[in-house]
Amino acid sequence: MTTAVRVLLADDEHLIRGALAALLSLEEDLVVVAEAATGPEALAMARAHAPDVAVLDLQMPGADGVKVATSLRTELPGCKVLIVTSHGRPGHLKRALAAGVRGFVPKTVSAQRLAELIRTVHAGNRYVDPELAADAISAGDSPLTAREAEVLEHAADGAPVAEIAERAALAEGTVRNYLSSAATKLGAENRHAAVRLARERGWV
Amino acid sequence: MTTAVRVLLADDEHLIRGALAALLSLEEDLVVVAEAATGPEALAMARAHAPDVAVLDLQMPGADGVKVATSLRTELPGCKVLIVTSHGRPGHLKRALAAGVRGFVPKTVSAQRLAELIRTVHAGNRYVDPELAADAISAGDSPLTAREAEVLEHAADGAPVAEIAERAALAEGTVRNYLSSAATKLGAENRHAAVRLARERGWV
DNA sequence: GGCCCCGTCTGACATTTGTCATGGCTGGTG
DNA sequence: CACCAGCCATGACAAATGTCAGACGGGGCC
DSSP states (O other): OOOOEEEEEEOSOHHHHHHHHHHHHTSTTEEEEEEESSHHHHHHHHHHHOOSEEEEESSOSSSOHHHHHHHHHHHOTTOEEEEEESSOOHHHHHHHHHTTOOEEEETTSOHHHHHHHHHHHHTTOOEEOHHHHHHHHHHOSOOOOHHHHHHHHHTTTOOOHHHHHHHHTOOHHHHHHHHHHHHHHHTOSSHHHHHHHHHHHTOO | OOOOEEEEEEOSOHHHHHHHHHHHHTSTTEEEEEEESSHHHHHHHHHHHOOSEEEEESSOSSSOHHHHHHHHHHHOTTOEEEEEESSOOHHHHHHHHHTTOSEEEETTSOHHHHHHHHHHHHTTOOEEOHHHHHHHHHHOSOOOOHHHHHHHHHTTTOOOHHHHHHHHTOOHHHHHHHHHHHHHHHTOSSHHHHHHHHHHHTOO
16 A cells, blocks of 8 residues: 555644544544644644645634645645635635635535545545535625725724724725725625625625 | 443534544443434434433524523433533623533533543533633623613614614614614724624623 | 726715713612 | 612714715726
8 A cells, every 4th residue: 555645634623623633543544644723833733744635724713724725835835735614605715726725625524525535635636515616606706896805804893984094094085985885896785784795705 | 330421412513523423432431322413403313312411512503502402401401411612702601501501611622521521511510611711700791781782683784773773663863872882881983893792792 | 099998096975873961761779 | 659770762963984976097909
């Protein structure tokens, strides 16, 4: 038999990470060489152990899975990335693929299936959960312009327009204009609903 | 040895549920008798198998862990409930304890620890994660009155005041008043930030 | 080059939202 | 009972937000 696939496991939930490590270890051709609980930790571990496949949770403290994937792409081009997520937002999938991620699946898959997918991406193939892919396609591209998205992000925590204007170095009128056009494009009543929708679709 | 502890496992993420079931099965004195992916399913499974301990995820489709716990309390008083959660909000802990939950821990605990806790609650003891407990205590009780909380909930999705007023059968001025006082109590700039804060503390 | 479309940016105006002062009602206290 | 404290409810006014028409500049196209 060829040498086993070396896997890095990154998830902030100890319970899941440990359980997963145990289950994957039952597979003869897989070996978990490192675990991490945060984005930066995952990067450090990847540098230290140079795994064949990195299984990354999408939401982790420090840096999310996509950011880690982006860094890995340049630092360890040979390391394939498989993203696992609880709440699949269409935009995330798009960002992930742009970052060179080879696989993207929800946490509702079984461990058995995950093991298969690790082999799949290790073999150089790609895999995206069909349901998530359908969502991403139906959600389509973000209709927002760069500025609109930027301003919307600044508005995310409910900050008043004056504060957004200062942070974005724009006139208040301009900020209101972008928020308004973003809300219109998203079919939202106001900017707060717009933020919520953009979040759901992964456009911010 | 006495007969093994019969455990019900409910979590919407197959990956985790399966992995967890496998790990707990390694413990000689624990046996997973049923699994569920949704709140209603968890209830049905509990009725069918009458487990000794129910390990419930806080966030599940259909009905959350606390709602399931509330139903279980009357239907199966002998069944101890242990809640597991990814994002611990102080208010949830309070609601959970009020619902008669015997244990409340974040998913960052290890499987080994979880097994111990299952035994702990089965023995009739309680356990609450110290960090979550500290958060709950420092966050304190909700300062919001019934109406304030109600109006804030209606405002959650960014709806305009007119719509909230209609749904709550109040004058617009009254709605604005409640939103304003809620925002003041929470130390928020405006109602949208207030909604966010109340969500974080589990007060809505 | 000349044209047009699109994104960026702005101020003026209409609408919505936040704040305040006030009054009615209920429940606990002396 | 009389009193006070707290919640509920409202309208009037001030402040923030959303909408509009339009100016400027760059990139693609004939």
